[in-house]
Amino acid sequence: MLGLILFIALMGLTFGNRGYQTWPERFVKDTVSWVQGMIYKPVGYIAGLFEDIRGFRTVYEENQVLRQTVTKYARDTTLLNDLLEKNKRLEEALAFTERQKQMNKYNFRIAEVVDYKQAQKMVTINLGEKDGIRANMAVVSVAGLVGRIVSVSNFYADVQLITGIDDKASVEADAGSGVFSKAIALTVKGKENKSFGVLETVDADTGLLLMTKIEPGDDIQPGDTVITSGKGLVFPYGIEVGKVVEKRQGDFGITYVATIEPFASFTHLREVFVVDVPEAK
The missing domain is CATH 1.20.5 (Single alpha-helices involved in coiled-coils or other helix-helix interfaces)
Incomplete structure (x- = not known):
């Protein structure tokens, strides 16, 4: 009976809602x-x-x-x-x-420039003999005349730039090709029958082209567009070269010299064209 009473008391302490806890x-x-x-x-x-x-x-x-x-x-x-x-x-x-x-009835073979030889003022293009490329073919860019082929291998060709026309390397290249064609015969666009000169040197100070052997009565003027005359054995007629900047008397006062700013850029050449002139039938 005592155990039952203690059990009931314990249950009351456990389940009751007491608001306090014992220590x-x-x-x-x-x-x-x-x-x-x-x-x-x-x-x-x-x-x-x-x-x-x-x-x-x-x-x-x-x-x-x-x-x-x-x-x-x-x-x-x-x-x-x-x-x-x-x-x-x-x-x-x-x-x-x-x-x-x-x-003009010319064929233009597009080529990529793969090497630039600054010392020799030459570039190498990725066309060669297998593409029908031959020495002394003219090379142009979209802007104007660039140079000419001086040596050809099976798959590549070297191009002499017109800015190196009076360099020693240019003369050696001419001798190696067997054809000396250092000078370029030029005329003025729209004045083909009144103007004539020869590009055979470059101003070392400015890098501009020099057109020499201009007759006293020649009507060439600053601002004129200079083109190839086609009278040489290399460059066909009508290729634009540059713009006349200045006209002055030559060293001996007999002929005149014209300073020409080339149209083509020779430092950022990416694609060029080799000019193939069809043979006359």
Whole structure:
């Protein structure tokens, strides 16, 4: 009977809605809460550290992907710009050849410049004997006269630029080809029957071309467009060379000299044309 009474009293103490706790209960609760707090804080720090490490790893991987994406985008952008620039040049080249075909019955073989020999003032193009290229064929750009072929291999050819027309390397190239054609016979566009001169040297100070042997009565004037006269054995008629900048008396006062600014750029040549003049039938 005593045990039953104690059991009922214990149940009343346990399930009752008491608003207070006994001191043993408070002691046990405070002790357990303090121990839990001491354990939870370092465990939380460690868990947070691992979470931060995982976050750093994720950010690093995302940065790597972004870096690769940016690099690929930059490479693709550069390639696209190169293709757009080349497409523009080829469109200009096509328009140039169409205009030239209407003016003269010449064939124009497009070639890429693969090497620039600055010391010799020569360039190498990717056309050779297998393409029907021969020594002394004229070479032009969209802008104007560039030079002539001086040596040919199976797949490549060397072009002497007109800016090196009076260089020692030019003379040696002429001797190697067996044909000395250093000078270029010129005339003025629209005044073909009234004007004549010879391009055989370059002003060393300015890099401009010098047209010599101009007769006193010649009507050549600054601003005129100078073209090849076709009277030489190399350059056909009608290829634009440049614009007259100045006309002055020669060294002996007998003939005149005209300073010519070339139309073609010789420092950024990418594509050029080899002029193939069909043989007369």
